[in-house]
Structure formats: C-alpha cells, structure tokens
Amino acid sequence: MKRLTITIIAASAFLSSLTAKAQSTDTVKSGGWFHHGMNGIAGTFQIQGTYRYTYFSQLNRILAPNGLGTLSGNDIWINASMNHIHNNWILEDGIGFTPVSTSTGNNIKAKFNQYQAFARLGYNVVDNPNVRLFPFAGVNLSAAVLHIQDKSAIRNTSDFSDELLNTSASKTFYQPNFGIELGGGLDYLIPLSEKTMDCFTVKRSIPIGIRAGYYINAAHGNWRVEDNYKLNNGPNKNQSAFFVSVNIGLGYAVRK
Secondary structure, three states: OHHHHHHHHHHHHHHHHHHHHHHHHHOOOOOOOOOOOOOOOEEEEEEEEEEEOOOOHHHHHHHHHHOOOOOOOOOEEEEEEEEEEEOOEEEEEEEEEOOOEEEEEOOEEEEEEEEEEEEEEEEOOOOEOOEEEEEEEEEEEEEEEEEEEEHHHHOOOOOHHHHHOOOOOOEEEEEEEEEEEEEEEEEEEEEOOOEEEOOEEEEEEEEEEEEEEEEEEEEEOOOEEHHHEEOOOOOOOOOOEEEEEEEEEEEEEEEO
8 A cells, every 4th residue: 555655646746747847948948838937837726526437346246245345436536736838738737536435344344445646638729818628638547445444353452462463354455547538628717816026927817617528447457455465356347437527726827
C-alpha cells in the first residue's frame, strides 16, 4: 500500500513537473507557452466531483461465498486539479479518490476505495473570454484498494506481545490500472475584480464547469498484497465506463 501511494503521488508530480519544465523553458522563446515572463500566464485551481460506475460483480462473487458480504457504490470520485492554459490549448492534471465502501460478515470487515492521477490535453474551440468549450484526450493511472479487517483476531487479546504475532486475516490488496480518457469539457467563467501588481494585472474568475466522456480501462495489473506480492485468479473485470464531472474553482490570467 505504501508503494502504491508513493507511485500515484510520483506520477502526479511527474505530470506537473513536465508542465512546469515546458513553461519555464518557453519563457525565453517568442510565442512560447508563457510570453516573456509573467505575461500570458493563465490557469485554474479547481475541485471536481466525478461519477464513474464501478463494476463489483466479480469481486462480490469472491467475497460473498467467504461470508464477507457484498460491496456496492464507490462510483463518486473527489478530485483536486489544475488547468494550465496557453492560447487555445488546455492541460488539465489532478489527483483524486473515492470514499470508502464497506461490507461486513463473520466479524470481518471489507473496505474498498480507489485512487487516481490523470492528465488531459484539450483545445478550446470557442472565441469567448468567459467560456471554454474543449474536446480532450488524456491518460489515467489508478488503483483499486481492498482492505480486510479481521475484528475478532485483532481484539482477542489485550497484551501487546500476544497481539504482535497474533494470526489474523487482516491484509490489504490492491490492483493497478491504466486508462485512456476521451471526452469534452465546458467552463463558464464568472468574472471577479481585477488586481494590479507592479506592471501586471491579474484577471480573476470563478470557473464553473462540466466534463463528460468515456474512460477506457486499457490495462490492469494483477492484484497484489503487502510487499508487492502478485496474486493470480483475482477479479479482473474491465472497468471501462462513461463519466461525468462537475467542477468549481478559482481562475486567473496575468496580463501586462
């Protein structure tokens, strides 16, 4: 689980670093990503709520016969993302997670949720300073996480040394996934008051938007348990599905 978390964070940082490198490199070029230093910088910080269906049928066919109940839901994603804008090009990257879904049986609790990091490249097709309409394509790195908590085994002793070596069914499983996202986005920018600093003017706004498209689960790895140990015969249902997101944030554009 620790390696999984590090991998997703590293992927998000890598995507952001590529954007930052491209931006800083092009400041010395005429017509680069940012024109001559601060002039031309634009973007958005935003929070997104996404609906994308999660297929549980295969996993539940394993949990239920073992007396662990069945899982449902886990279709809502909460994302933090950023837009980096240059002329009509829009790069959107972010990270997100789903709230935990649970089931209980035989005094054993199953908890399931997911994590993701994504990057999308879009192109604005309208000429309106307060509206952005853009098709996009992107990549998505995600992981499904299943935690089994054996309550009876964990709580059958009050002695630290006994608990340390106590036999328990508690463990964490996870499955890495790679996806491709194809869709479109629409943002409406509510203008706020401008702020002037030295020779620059920051145009601020509140963007409210929607994203819709299709997530293609292009590849998924084996389920793994602690220490990255691979497991065979795990649930491998393809998670391709339509998705829709709503977002709100804080936008900015810097001009001389």
